Amino acid sequence: xxxxxxxxxxxxxxxxxxxxxxxxxxxxxxxxxxxxxxxxxxxxxxxxxxxxxxxxxxxxxxxxxxxxxxxxxxxxxxxxxxxxxxxxxxxxxxxxxxxxxxxxxxxxxxxxxxxxxxxxxxxxxxxxxxxxxxxxxxxxxxxxxxxxxxxxxxxxxxxxxxxxxxxxxxxxxxxxxxxxxxxxxxxxxxxxxxxxxxxxxxxxxxxxxxxxxxxxxxxxxxxxxxxxxxxxxxxxxxxxxxxxxxxxxxxxxxxxxxxxxxxxxx
Numbered sequence: 001x002x003x004x005x006x007x008x009x010x011x012x013x014x015x016x017x018x019x020x021x022x023x024x025x026x027x028x029x030x031x032x033x034x035x036x037x038x039x040x041x042x043x044x045x046x047x048x049x050x051x052x053x054x055x056x057x058x059x060x061x062x063x064x065x066x067x068x069x070x071x072x073x074x075x076x077x078x079x080x081x082x083x084x085x086x087x088x089x090x091x092x093x094x095x096x097x098x099x100x101x102x103x104x105x106x107x108x109x110x111x112x113x114x115x116x117x118x119x120x121x122x123x124x125x126x127x128x129x130x131x132x133x134x135x136x137x138x139x140x141x142x143x144x145x146x147x148x149x150x151x152x153x154x155x156x157x158x159x160x161x162x163x164x165x166x167x168x169x170x171x172x173x174x175x176x177x178x179x180x181x182x183x184x185x186x187x188x189x190x191x192x193x194x195x196x197x198x199x200x201x202x203x204x205x206x207x208x209x210x211x212x213x214x215x216x217x218x219x220x221x222x223x224x225x226x227x228x229x230x231x232x233x234x235x236x237x238x239x240x241x242x243x244x245x246x247x248x249x250x251x252x253x254x255x256x257x258x259x260x261x262x263x264x265x266x
Contacts (some may be wrong), residue, residue: 003040009048023068026121027230042227042240064122108170110226115166116145118231125164126150127265130152135257143185144168150266162190172200175208182217187246191237193218209235
């Protein structure tokens with residue numbers, strides 16, 4: 001079969017939504033369309049579905065990252081249990097096996113852009129971008145992903161911008177390092193995430209879950225698959241009040257190293 005064009009991808013997306021009247025997560029839509037049309041590049045599917053969901057056109061967002069056909073929403077069809085869907089975060093044997101096969105060829109940089117996109121899609125930020133490296137310098141390091149949640153023009157209640165940062169690790173053996181960096185980012189972030197593979201050992205995952213809950217750091221797990229990482233929240237981050245001295249220090253360094261990114265964020 002020939003690969004689908006944008007219109008055909010949108011039609012396939014609507015067909016998936018038809019089969020899920022209670023709503024379905026964006027990641028599940030991508031999986032379904034990709035499985036039915038393997039000849040179509042996943043990036044094309046991701047771009048077309050993102051454009052469709054942003055446009056609306058008979059589709060509504062009923063929860064973060066979850067969509068439903070408007071006619072089902074108008075008919076008050078029971079929505080899916082988004083908390084139950086979070087069970088996708090559980091580590092399965094298949095996920096561990098898949099991670100083991102692919103971990104050797106993947107780096108954390110492979111997931112910067114997709115996690116930034118995930119933050120935007122789930123309304124955690126208005127705009128996000130990959131940063132990484134050591135562009136900010138200093139003792140506290142550089143977040144892998146940084147984003148800002150800003151009030152939209154149509155929002156009735158206006159709020160102060162919130163900085164969101166994330167530390168991503170593609171190696172299951174580095175959870176402690178990632179956690180320490182995520183906590184450090186709270187000096188200049190309102191929310192901070194640690195993002196680790198599903199193949200992280202159960203003992204390390206239990207410790208991370210407890211530590212993140214205690215310290216207010218968000219915990220997200222993902223599959224070591226560049227095309228379908230399937231991010232899922234394990235612990236929601238708590239909103240903190242960052243130290244404004246460190247906020248401005250970080251922004252000064254960002255201005256010096258990535259002025260275009262600073263303008264895009266703020």
